[in-house]
Amino acid sequence: MNNTSVWEIIKKVGIITFGALLGAYALNFFLIPANVYASGFTGAAQLLSRILADYASLHVSTGLLLMLFNIPVAVLGWLKVGRAFTVYSFLSVLLTSVFLELIPIQEQADDVMLYAVFGGVISAIGIGITLKIGASTGGLDIVSMILSRMSDKSVGTYFFLINAVIILTAGLLYGWDKALYTLLSVYVSTRVIDAIHTRQQKLTAMVVTKKASELQKAIYSRMVRGITIVPAKGAFSNEKRDLMLTVITRYELYELKKIIREVDPNAFTNIIETAGVLGFFRKDE
Incomplete structure (x- = not known):
């Protein structure tokens, strides 16, 4: 392995670490205190964590659930997508889960809309820079890679469906204002990712x-x-x-x-x- 390859790996790991830190910070300081949910697997883990705590008195952290959700996806990615992409993506998930455990959750948000916007922007910056260096934040990114290699169908439908389930569930269980704030956060996050990386799939x-x-x-x-x-x-x-x-x-x-x-x-x-x-x-x- 030459010096260029070593430096490239170090740079990738550094950017992935920073992106994971931003994602965890956005969750624990903005989205979770405001009861606003992220998109994709992260939002699903966040929502399930709260449902288990409120309805089953089981306190399972968002970071742990995020890791569990991504293990089968990582196995599929390893077999179907490619080892390097999957390893870097799973590293992003692992670091995000670790940072979610280490960073304390902020107290209740005063301005939910402001927290939803800032949380969406900060998490999107982390996702955008991770995508830009050839990795991903796991979850639906790897699923979309697998689907695109199996057929020519758009993966946008799958992104829409899981985010729709998250938003509707949040609205039914915790009030439609939470669903609307979640929709706002997802929209802002998507626009920032488009600006950093690329809009088209x-x-x-x-x-x-x-x-x-x-x-x-x-x-x-x-x-x-x-x-x-x-x-x-x-x-x-x-x-x-x-x-x-x-x-x-x-x-x-x-x-x-x-x-x-x-x-x-x-x-x-x-x-x-x-x-x-x-x-x-x-x-x-």
Whole structure:
């Protein structure tokens, strides 16, 4: 392992740790005191923790439930997605769970709306920087990776359904004002993540390169995306090149950039947002 690889691992772990710290801080200082729920598995763990305490007198921490929810997902990710992505993602979950146990929960919030907004923003910053370095915060991120590799169906429906269940359950059990504040927090969080990383679940990469064969082999060995290669020619230089087209998920953007930098640093790459895909969204086996 060279020095660059070691430094990259240290940088990734550092950013993941900071992102997990932000996520735990947002929960224990803003969302939990205000009885506002996060999105995805984190919100589900947070809601279940309160339900168990209120209706069964069982005090199970949000951090522990979050970890338990993510164990089967991590196993699936290890088998279906990739070891590096899954390890970094599970590390994020593990650190978040640890920080949730170490950071004391703030007293009751005075201004619920303010706490909902700030909690959503801070947690989103943690999620956004984690996504940006090629990892995730676990849960639905890994589920979406698995689903996208099994079919070309949008994973947005699954995100919507679990968040809808969280919001409706919170409204039914603890009042619709809590559901509305949760909806506000989820919306703010989503917008901040969009600003830091990318809004679209799918992206199209157009790569102009002289090393199409080497890039194709590298992408096929480390990703499961199909590639279309079109002959191209530079208008100014009149040199022959190839235009490579591939559609990826936003979670694979970091890995694709890394492959291109390693194989052909001089390649011209254009990443554009993809609203939808018709056809099978993966490399044929």
